[in-house]
Amino acid sequence: MRADLFWRLAVGLLVPVLGWGAAPSWLADMNRAFMDLNYDGVFSYFTGQDVATLRIVHMVVDGEQRERLVHLNAAPREIIRRGDEVIRVLMPGDNLVELSRGIASGPFARAFTRPFDRISEQYVISDLGVGRIAGRRAQRFAVTPKDGDRYGHRLWLDHEHRLLLRSELVDRRGARLEVFQFTQIEIGDGVDPSTLEPGWHEGALASVDTQPRVLGADRGNVRIRWRAGWIPAGFSMATAAVRRAGGRSDSVNTMMYTDGLAAFSIFVEDEATGRTAMAATRQGATVAVTEFVPGPSGRRAQVTLVGELPESTVRKIARSIYHESRGP
DSSP states (O other): OOHHHHHHHHHHHSOOSSOTTHHHHHHHHHHHHHHHSOEEEEEEEEOSSOEEEEEEEEEEETTEEEEEEEEOSSSOEEEEEETTEEEEEEOTTOOHHHHHHHSOSSOHHHHSOOOGGGOOTTEEEEEEEEEEETTEEEEEEEEEESSSSSOEEEEEEETTTOOEEEEEEEOTTOOEEEEEEEEEEEESTTOOGGGGSOOOOTTOEEEEEEOOOOOOOOOTTOOOOEEESOOOTTOEEEEEEEEESTTSSOEEEEEEEESSSOEEEEEEESSOOSOOOOEEEEETTEEEEEEEEEOTTSSEEEEEEEESSOHHHHHHHHHTEEETTTOO
């Protein structure tokens, strides 16, 4: 039996434990749990090519968010956050670029989870009953897209505190593209404040900086002259900017679209001077494609699109990009 057919049948045969209207409430509570609760846990993060094992300690101390994220394999790495202050503890020669690729720049709740409380009408939420993760009772949900232009999710939320214990990003066939899961976790008053302090690593270096607060997206007076002739239903532009490319006079138009849950970014270089070939690369669920389209001066423009969408969808969007002076 095909995996996608099996998954749909399984969802249909399960008897919901909670009412349909309760699911969105659980998802909203999940995001608040990550920010409001004290917890100390070890989790694994699979991105399709590698498995990282990390420890997260999170507490709210005198109203301030504090957390410590520790890599438990490969070179010793830690990120300690105290409000807006960020301390990175790395070994000499460690690559900060590689670290930023593996861990998003924001807090843990943004780096490893998603805004499931903001999902659009392009998804259906199904209650899959009760399971068990890290020795804790968990409520299971499926977030299933209504079309084939985005991925689905399976979620396990702690039944007592509604903290996310496991998540899977899956394609249409039900194949796992990314998996996040706690293997052990302590929640509540049992978390020791001393575990927020950085560990000792001989020869390690520490850097301190302040993260700017993230404000609401605003395109302001930015004039984007490139358009997407086609985007999947439910997506809208969240941010846009025009910048210079590598110090040259050429400009790069950047646009980010989201449906509330999934997102993709478009980068258009007005005049592609290199010999870069059309290409596609993938890491876990994230795919990047490069295409070329006619530019306003008759020269080809390079379009790069990066997002957690099926490759066919990404290519369709990229090939639909056009300059306003030429029309679709």
